[in-house]
Amino acid sequence: MRLTRRPLLVAVLLCALAVLAARPADGDGFHAPGHGSASVSAEVARLYEEAAKATERYEAGREEAEKQRDLAQRLEERLDRERQEAAGLREDLGRIASSQYRDGGGLPLTAHMLLADDPEQLMRGQRVLQHAEVTLDQALGRSERAEARLARDEARAAAAWEKLEKRNEDLAALKQDIEEKLETARWKLQGEADDSVAAGSCRGAVRLDQPPAQYTTPWVAPVETYELSASYGSGGARWVNRHTGQDFAVPIGTPVRSVGSGTVVTVSCGGAFGIEIVVEHPGGYYTQYAHLAAVAVDQGERVSPGQWIGQSGTSGNSTGPHLHFEVRVTPETGSSVDPVPWLAGRGVTL
DSSP states (O other): OHHHHHHHHHHHHHHHHHHHHHSOOTTGGGGSTTTTTHHHHHHHHHHHHHHHHHHHHHHHHHHHHHHHHHHHHHHHHHHHHHHHHHHHHHHHHHHHHHHHHHTTTTSOHHHHHHHOSOHHHHHHHHHHHHHHHHHHHHHHHHHHHHHHHHHHHHHHHHHHHHHHHHHHHHHHHHHHHHHHHHHHHHHHHHHHHHHHHHHTOOOOOOOOOOOOOOOOSSOOOSSSSOEEOSOTTOOOTTSSSSOOSEEEEOOTTOEEEOSSSEEEEEEEOSSTTOEEEEEEETTTEEEEEEEEEEEOOOTTOEEOTTOEEEEEBOOSSOSSSBEEEEEESSSSTTOEEOHHHHHHTTTOOO
């Protein structure tokens, strides 16, 4: 019995050891493809959107505050004109009163009629004078009401401007806080990208929440907001030959878009281009997106125009955060064409 049960016991133990060996050890999940940078990539994407919205709200508030300040200034100028007109009317009233006093205006109307050579003419003059006084009183009343109204409007405009200024200060502080968090997250994401490049192994696709489709054209620029830097064919000590693509100066973590529909043929890490993606498009052209910090697609995946396929970075042979973009006639290096006129021929002006 002992001789027959021992082999069975040994087999069971060996199977158990094999199962335990096959299970990942605690903490190894971070090194699984796509798992390590997922949370950081998502955080960068979220903060990127929050920063864009905060900037938009800040700029809108600043413009509104400028409008309120201009309105307050215009009301102040109008109020000054009304005050000057009222002062002129008061001077006219003073002159009329002085003239009446000099001409005996302090006497009763009956005495004027008894002493006058032509009472009828005196009555006509008195009626003209009374009409002038009534007109002047009405004008002064309108001016005083207008002044009071303008003063209220000016106070409301000034209060609205001060409120907007306070709101803008709060928005500016919020914007700065988001941008500081975003900058920290960006370099954390870049650190993970550098680790991947050093290991020569990509972490895998990080699925990002795609924005609603807003593209009605079959071709788009690879990034939404950018500054063009090194152009196709430019020379320099950084390249063995001429520059083979167009560089877009963008911060780390900027969403990178597929310029058109196609299929992902390459997702790789390591080498001069760092983390890169190559997409094949109908018509026999390929586009390359290099120096990335993270990828959001897998090899063999179909992509559409404007779809986020990765996040920009500064991996590989890079002197600073940017997207290196190429158009090629094959998926391999050395077959590139100038991407600027190529995109222009498809309705995309950089």
